[in-house]
Amino acid sequence: MRIRGKAFWAWADPTLHHQIHDESLADGTAIDVQSRLSRAGGTQLFIGVYAPSGLVLDEQFFDSRPG
Incomplete structure (x- = not known):
């Protein structure tokens, strides 16, 4: 089970569909990549890397990605 960090919870919005x-x-290291369209139509991206124990190694999100 992953233990999500502050970056994930700042990015999370269950009302938006995401891939x-x-x-x-x-x-055992886990990589989680998620993308979605914002309400304004921009592409948003989340990248998380987790240790085998589930602890956060790194999480980053981007509110806007070109293209």
Whole structure:
């Protein structure tokens, strides 16, 4: 189970539809990439990297991505 950090909760909005790509590396590290369209129509991106224990290694989000 992942223990989400502050960046995820700042980005999270359950009312917006999003696409998810989860990947697990051989050592158990998990990568979570999510994208969505904002209410204004812009592309938003979240990237999270988690230790095998579920703890956050890094989380970043972008409110706007060109293209």
